Amino acid sequence: LYEEIERNRLFKPTVPKKEDRSIMNVCWVMEEQYKDLEQEFLSFAQSRGMVGIKGHRSVGGFRASLYNALPVESVKALIDTMQEFEKMKAK
Structure with a gap:
C-alpha cells in the first residue's frame, strides 16, 4: 500500500x-494540488465498498487499518481504487 501511495x-x-x-x-493525504479531491476520493472509495478510511479530524487525509483479520484482497482492492481514481483525476 505504501508503494502505491508513493507512486x-x-x-x-x-x-x-x-x-x-x-x-x-x-x-x-492528497498531494497539495489535489487537496480539493479529498471528499470525492472518499465517496469514490465508498462506492466501491471501502468505508472507514477517513483520516483523523485534526490531520485529514486517509487511514487504512491493516489488522490480521483483513484479507490481502482488501488491500489490493484499495490499491486498484487509488489507481482508478488517479487515471480519472491526475493532470
Missing part, C-alpha cells in the same frame, strides 16, 4: 521516513 501522483504519505511508518495503520 500515485494524487497521494503522499503523512510520515515521510519509511522506518517511522506504521505497518498496521497506513496514513496518507
